[in-house]
Amino acid sequence: MQSSLQLSNIHRSFSAIHALKGVDFEVGSGEIMGLVGENGAGKSTLVKIISGFDDEYIGTYRFNGKPVRFPTPARAERAGIAVAQQEISLIPSMSVAENISLVGDHVPVIATKRALGKRANRFLEEVGLGNVDPHMATNRLSIGEQQLVEVARLLSHEPQVLIFDEPTAALGESDSQRILGMVKRLAANGKSVVYVSHRLDEIFEICDRITVLRDGEGQEPRKTSELNVHSLVELMLGRELTNMFPAHAPVTGRKPLLEVNELWPDGALEPFSFNALPGEILGLAGQLGSGSGDVLSAIAGARRSRTGTITFGGRSFLPKSPKEAIAAGIAYCSDDRKLDGLFLGRPIRENMTSPALSAIARFGLLTLPGERRLARGNAEKFTVDVERLGNEVGLMSGGNQQKVALGKWLAIRPKVMLVNEPTRGVDVGARAEIYRILRDLADGGAAIVFASTDLQEMVGLADRIVTFYRGMQIGEIQFEDISATKILEQITQPFGAAHAAQASGT
């Protein structure tokens, strides 16, 4: 296969850190090349170099056989290399067609709406949005559809190479499938695709070959057919990952630690009721918008509820603020660590102790040795480098940030830990550690309740599952019945499933 993009012996250093140590990388035309590795392995750095965001590297970069160097992203784009970013950069109030023709070489200076619509239609069809009216305002589309429009816009520049950096990180199952379908179609039409993702199931589904980066070192690209999940993870980690999910057994015969009684979070269609036992990890399964995450924030007082209470520690109440929940021993980690999980500009140490200042203070005075001890202890549990406790959290990789966002809650010794999307945007290694710690907490007698749109995680981690669909509570799946198909049934087409359950149950 003729390679359209070829980088060889690429080095890149940031002051003391050697981020890429002689990496080779190539993509053939019509090929989908997977790029995988742990957080901090150098994937983003490599993507930045390919797409012209980073020009300060050493090594050769050939495009269609000719040596090139792109000082700016605009130059790379003009040459035919486009990146679909994780963040959507469409202008929400403009129409789909206008967004697609925002910039580019072939955009007429003066154009009627009709002309723009016609131009847009071609690219919309290519990404599988042929049924969308190009004159519709962009903000009326779902997030997944907006992501597709973003790709349509890239296609309007007629790129030869397309780079996707975690395109499905924020998407639910059905939107993810649309993206994957589109990527396959693009490759079939002769485009070269670089696909970066943490979701290994996707990598195996669509990639022809896979390049693994580890600690800034590249490895020979391998054919997907020669690999399986196990061997790929081993390549990424450089060691064998015996078990992603810690072993667990069903928890029964205990009195509930937390009872949720007719709790009706704002935005849900009906009130929810369920309970969590001590020592148990309860999974709330549901797609985006199903309400599975909302109920967690409602329990923690971070979201308003219309009615309902929780029964916990011998009393029935509903926290009006996270402060009240924390005082009761309930920790809540949201799905957006940058929004409300971390103090990015502050040191790791201060993040680690932020919910438990009273534990390290006497008469309002902080005891700094006490703080160091607490931060160090919890950092060690999460294998966060204790030498870096004084560094800003914002400088860490995504996986380490998530470990801090979660790890800070150990400081209050929570009896109930609520986690929304425990491992979003987190690499395999860090992911396994997070699962282990949640399991340890549960084994210590806490109740863990987590919501996730990741099926693999739901199946592997949960002891019991409550399912949600579009703001309604659907059913409960016991330990021995947990399987991906069963969950999928209940969270995607529950009314068929619920009837079936009723028929077979009782």
Added chain:
Amino acid sequence: MTGRTISGVHNRALALIDRWVQKYSALVVVLVAAFLVVFIYGMVTAPNFLTVFNFKTIIRDAALVGIMAIGLTFVTLSGNFFLLSMKETAALCIIAFATSMSLGYGFPISFLFTMAIALLAGAMQGLLIGLGGNPIVVTLGAAGLFFGLGSWWSDNLVLSFRRPHGAEWLGTGSLFGLPNITIAFILIAIAAEMTLRYTTFGRQVYLIGANRAAGKATGHENLSMAIKVCIIASVCSAFVAVAFSAQVSSAHVNYFSSEFGSSGDMTIMVIATVMVGGNSIMGGFGSTLRSSLGAIFISTVDNMMVLHGFNSGPRVLAVGLMIVFSIIVFALLRRGSRALE
């Protein structure tokens, strides 16, 4: 041979600077360097600059603005922007103090009375900001309210009270040759910095300032924080009003608007001081120590310009340039440190 020695010294100096930059953050180093440049320039060009008397003058001039800036720094660090009512709070308080003094209540009662008013003024603004009011709108409104009350109360006249009034020690007194107001500045600066570093409250200031949503999620709410920091800023304003009134034995609502310092507007001088010190305008990063140094820096530059015979126009211009310069340096350095992201 000599060449090698010189380059050795040179390298060692560079290594030293490098270590400092890592230890004290580049911004502080830049500030200190800027200060040294001004200092040496002043020493070379103005013969009166390097005298003990002149240094005392510089610090005394820095004291009043500095104390207010320390108070305001709490507001800025906690992510609640600025109080645009600093000088109007001082105006209302100076009238309250002078009225009470001229009625013969004596210093302690007048002082407490003034502080009580400042406390109310701060709590009111803090409550509105904490409930979600825009700090600019709230404090501009409060500024009008306080100034209006002050002029109404004083009929827009100069109120004076007769010496001895029992407050001379604060206004003009000194200890071991240092003016008491300078000593007060130093003590307040130390107390404020200690509070930020070593108390739960100080830590909350930084956390809420760095990310208000994460602050709420970890149990630190901005409502009580906004009230507390606004009270601190107001009380610092009131303290400056009392000290100034004690110095001149009189009061007028315009003392902090037109006749004060070089730039003529106390609020702008105080905000400039916080900015020149290199505190993040978005909150979460900075310290009162930086504001104190900022006050001394501005005062030094101003003093030198006075010695060179500049009148107020160019001096105001210089303050403006310092703000712009510090904001640019701050932005560049912050971006530099994020290169790895």
